[in-house]
Amino acid sequence: MEAENDAGARSRLVALAAARGVSLAALSGLIGRNTTYLQQFVRKGSPRKLEENDRRTLAQFFGVPEQELGAGARGAVAAIGQGGGVVAPVGQRAALAEWADVPRLPLGASAGPGAHTSEEIPSGRLRFSNRWLKAQGLEPVMLSVIEVEGDSMEPTLRDGDEILVDRTPRPLRAGIHVIRLDDVLLVKRLESGAGGALRIISDNAAYPRMERPAQDVEIIGRVVWKGGRL
Structure with missing residues (x-):
């Protein structure tokens, strides 16, 4: 299950980057990493998970909950929707929708x-x-x-x-x-x-x-x- 979550975070990152029109190399620079860092994460699974600060920065950049990029259930502020997907709490959804x-x-x-x-x-x-x-x-x-x-x-x-x-x-x-x-x-x-x-x-x-x-x-x-x- 954890491996599926990791794979889902990688595919979600690729989809978000494509939708925003920004490269993985550019996003690596955004989080202060070398230009191949996120390419290695996506293609080779190294690192297996994004570090907390990196994940938070990327989630804020894309305006999505951290859970979409691999945040674990422990301490998570998201809820599970009717379809089984991760849903941000009402306050967070409102903030994301506003800005x-x-x-x-x-x-x-x-x-x-x-x-x-x-x-x-x-x-x-x-x-x-x-x-x-x-x-x-x-x-x-x-x-x-x-x-x-x-x-x-x-x-x-x-x-x-x-x-x-x-x-x-x-x-x-x-x-x-x-x-x-x-x-x-x-x-x-x-x-x-x-x-x-x-x-x-x-x-x-x-x-x-x-x-x-x-x-x-x-x-x-x-x-x-x-x-x-x-």
């Missing part, structure tokens, strides 16, 4: 000359109201928070601002997006141009506008919120 923890990725989307991409290892989380996200038509698993670098999008976005990026595939409409162009990550305003081209616009008039074929521009996601210091 969504969105991963903060240190990619440095550039509003200046450009930032080369690095591995998307979450450096923390930013909590949003699920009610607000639903009102905006946003799904938590499709969201990331990243930091803006540079001044080309001033005054709209300033250096150090954090932006909420929606990665849901949608038809392009004019607005601010995070894009990858020539293997460089940028945050720019996009508009449709002639002949299927895209206009890549900086809000700061000191920076020139660009126009590139749509196939040369990878749209990572649309910017739907910003936050920063006053």
Whole structure:
């Protein structure tokens, strides 16, 4: 029975990571481990169980009860549902339903000359109201928070601002997006141009506008919120 629970925790971790769109290597970094730690856990069963602090961090990141990631029955705060599955207590379910923890990725989307991409290892989380996200038509698993670098999008976005990026595939409409162009990550305003081209616009008039074929521009996601210091 215990071996089945361990296997269930491994498969659940894989499913949660896939749903959130984050790699096992990135999650290993989140818990302060080397990049292969969770891959070894999933594929080889080593370690056999997640350590308590690691399990708690991952459960908080995904917004699920620790029991889904292998917490034992002793001292558990979960109950057994009608279908035999683990169910969080009412207070915990209410808390999980109220908030969504969105991963903060240190990619440095550039509003200046450009930032080369690095591995998307979450450096923390930013909590949003699920009610607000639903009102905006946003799904938590499709969201990331990243930091803006540079001044080309001033005054709209300033250096150090954090932006909420929606990665849901949608038809392009004019607005601010995070894009990858020539293997460089940028945050720019996009508009449709002639002949299927895209206009890549900086809000700061000191920076020139660009126009590139749509196939040369990878749209990572649309910017739907910003936050920063006053």
